[in-house]
Every structure is written in structure tokens, then in C-alpha cells.
Amino acid sequence: MDYSNTVWERIPEPKLPVSLPFLGLIFLALIGLWSSFFTIPAESEGIVLRFGEYIKKVPPGLHFKIPFGIDSVVEVPTQRQQKLEFGFSSRNYTNPDQAGGEPELEKSMVTGDLNAALVEWIVQYRITEPEHYLFSVRQPGLTLRDISEATMREVVGDRTVDEIITIGRQEIEDNVLMRLRELAGRYNLGVTINQVQLKNVNPPVPVQPSFNEVNRAQQDRENMINIANGEYNKAVPRARGEADQRIQAAEGYRFKRINEAEGDARAFTAVLEQYIKAPEVTRTRIYLETLGQVLPQARQQIIVDDSVQQILPMLPFPAVPMEGAK
Known part of the structure; x- marks a missing residue:
């Protein structure tokens, strides 16, 4: 096999x-x-x-x-609140457009009265239309920074340095916010500007002591005005209360005198009626009643007749104790 x-x-x-x-x-x-x-x-x-x-x-x-x-x-990140910082920068930020490259130049501005000022501010925004944010404008973050800086310089350039440092901050923030919203819509940036906030606003370093003195003087002025208003608020109500009190006292005295006069008039009318009925009796009664009212208030009086020639015997002599009397 x-x-x-x-x-x-x-x-x-x-x-x-x-x-x-x-x-x-x-x-x-x-x-x-x-x-x-x-x-x-x-x-x-x-x-x-x-x-x-x-x-x-x-x-x-x-x-x-x-x-x-x-x-x-x-x-x-459409739900994240983002911000741009001008003139300064925070640490550990995640937004690449948050801080500028030259903060010293960003915050140096010229006011409307040709004074220099150092202005630091923040722009807070949120991306609401990401398709426009990515494709309508090249580098939208830098574009937003540029229009923010241009708008702030425009608004600051229309105001005096005193307004920027003291009383005009809120108005500046409102005007910049309104202008930025208008420009963001015009450029189709796809963002919503939520807030513009001024941070540190100072004069240049060489003139800061003078500005600080001016600010202290203005604060002292406001303090004195507040103190004066406080004194006014205390003095005026007190004076009005005293005036009302005197008016009420005068009204009371007026009613009292009127009532007394009316009472006297009614009493006189009543006496007149009695006098018409009995003149002699009424005259005598009035005389006696008047003496009864006057004599208790008068001192000791001696009333003599015209025929008396010597008043000595009529005078009361004090009692003289006799010798040997106990």
C-alpha cells in the first residue's frame, strides 16, 4: 500500500x-x-x-x-462673560484679546480742555452670534478692542479733566456703552456689549499732587455743604415749630380776650338792665361791691371828716405795760 x-x-x-x-x-x-x-x-x-x-x-x-x-x-463660548482690559491687565486671563500689547499708550489720553489724563477701563461683552463673530469680521477681538479704544478717546476728548476724574464718570460710561453697541451692530461683530466701567482715572504723575489738593478741596467743600444742609434741616423745622407754637398761643390769647370781652359785655348789659329798673339801689350796690373788692387789697387807711382839726387823739396807740404789772 x-x-x-x-x-x-x-x-x-x-x-x-x-x-x-x-x-x-x-x-x-x-x-x-x-x-x-x-x-x-x-x-x-x-x-x-x-x-x-x-x-x-x-x-x-x-x-x-x-x-x-x-x-x-x-x-x-457664547455663554461666557468676557472682558477687554485697557491700560492694565489681570493675571491668568484666558481670553487672548483681553489685554493689550501697550497698556501705557492705551491709557494716555487728552481731554477736551487740552489736559492729559491716564484712563483705565473695562469692556464686558458676550458673543451672541458666533457665525458673525467668526466670519463677518477678520480678527473680531482686535476689532472690538480698536473700536472700544477709539470710542473712549472720542468721549474723553469732549470733556474736561475735572469731569473725567470727578463728576462725569457715569455719563462717560453710558455714552461709550451706547456708542459701542451701535458700532458692534454696524460691523456685525456678533457680540453684545454689556457694560463699560471706568477703573482708575488719574492725571499724569508730575501733576498728581496738585490734582490731589484740588480733590481734597472739593471734598472739603462737599463736606461743608453737607454740614450746612444738616444744620439747615435742624434749624428750619425748629423755627417752624416755634412759629407754629407762637401762632397757636396767639390764637389762644385771642379767643381768651374775645371770650372775656363778651363776658364783660354781657355782665355790663345785665347791670344796665338792673340800673334802668332801680338806679339808686343799683348805684349803691355797685359802690359797695367795689369797696368790698378794693379795701381788702389796700393797706390800713384812716378816713376823717373835714371838721376834725387834730388827728392825734384818733390814732391808735400801742399798749404800754405799767410798772409792777405782771
Whole structure:
């Protein structure tokens, strides 16, 4: 028997290994599946670009896109309050446009009365239309910085240095805010300006002592005005109260005199009626009543007749004790 053929037929044929192109396809499929999903954070919105062209805007959450660089996503922090700082810079800021490159030049300004001032301020804004923010204007952050600085210089240039440092700060902030909102809408920046806040506003260093003296004088003036107003508020109500009190006292005295006069008039009328009825009796009664009222108030009186020549015997002499009397 020929066993060679039989043994050979029983040996299984070896399996061919998986080809490399197939493994590459699987690897690409996994990469494509992995890169097809993306997540937008809660404070942002996503701008989907297809070959660099704007396609749509997606809200926060998990989304799908075409992989392999066909679709790309740009995250825009639309719910974050951002700010631009002029004339100074904070530490550890995340917004690349927050601080300027030359803060000393940014805060140096000329006022309307041709005085120099160092003005530091903040512009707070929020991106509300990310598609306009990314594609309507080139470098929107720098553009917003430029129009903010130009607007502040324009508003400061229309006012005196005293207004900028003391009483005109709120008006400047309101005017700059209104102007910035107008320009942001005109340029389609896609942002909403929320607040403009002046920080430190000082004169140049060489003249700061003089300005400080002026400010102290103005504060003293305001303090004296407040003290005077306080004294006025205390003195005027007190004077009005005293005036009302005297008026009421005069009114009371008036009513008292009127009542007394009316009572006297009624009493006189009553006496007159009795006098008409009995003149002699009434005259005598009035005389006696008058004496009864007058004599108790008078001192000791001596009434003598015209015929008396010597008054001495009629005078009362004090009793003199006799000798030997006990």
C-alpha cells in the first residue's frame, strides 16, 4: 500500500493570514467612527464647517460630523462673560484679546480742555452670534478692542479733566456703552456689549499732587455743604415749630380776650338792665361791691371828716405795760 498519499490527504491546508489592506480599512473605520462624534460644552456653541465653509450652528451636547477632516467644529463660548482690559491687565486671563500689547499708550489720553489724563477701563461683552463673530469680521477681538479704544478717546476728548476724574464718570460710561453697541451692530461683530466701567482715572504723575489738593478741596467743600444742609434741616423745622407754637398761643390769647370781652359785655348789659329798673339801689350796690373788692387789697387807711382839726387823739396807740404789772 502506498501510505504517502493517504497521509498527505489527511494533513489540513494552512489558513492564509488576514491581509494588511483589510486591517487598514478596519483601522480607518474605527478612526472615522471615533472622530465622527464631538461634544460641545455647556457654556459654548459649535460652528460646523465643511471644507472650511459654514454649515450650521449646534447647541451644547453630543453631535455627529463627517470625519477625516471633511467637517470641522469651532467651539465659541457664547455663554461666557468676557472682558477687554485697557491700560492694565489681570493675571491668568484666558481670553487672548483681553489685554493689550501697550497698556501705557492705551491709557494716555487728552481731554477736551487740552489736559492729559491716564484712563483705565473695562469692556464686558458676550458673543451672541458666533457665525458673525467668526466670519463677518477678520480678527473680531482686535476689532472690538480698536473700536472700544477709539470710542473712549472720542468721549474723553469732549470733556474736561475735572469731569473725567470727578463728576462725569457715569455719563462717560453710558455714552461709550451706547456708542459701542451701535458700532458692534454696524460691523456685525456678533457680540453684545454689556457694560463699560471706568477703573482708575488719574492725571499724569508730575501733576498728581496738585490734582490731589484740588480733590481734597472739593471734598472739603462737599463736606461743608453737607454740614450746612444738616444744620439747615435742624434749624428750619425748629423755627417752624416755634412759629407754629407762637401762632397757636396767639390764637389762644385771642379767643381768651374775645371770650372775656363778651363776658364783660354781657355782665355790663345785665347791670344796665338792673340800673334802668332801680338806679339808686343799683348805684349803691355797685359802690359797695367795689369797696368790698378794693379795701381788702389796700393797706390800713384812716378816713376823717373835714371838721376834725387834730388827728392825734384818733390814732391808735400801742399798749404800754405799767410798772409792777405782771
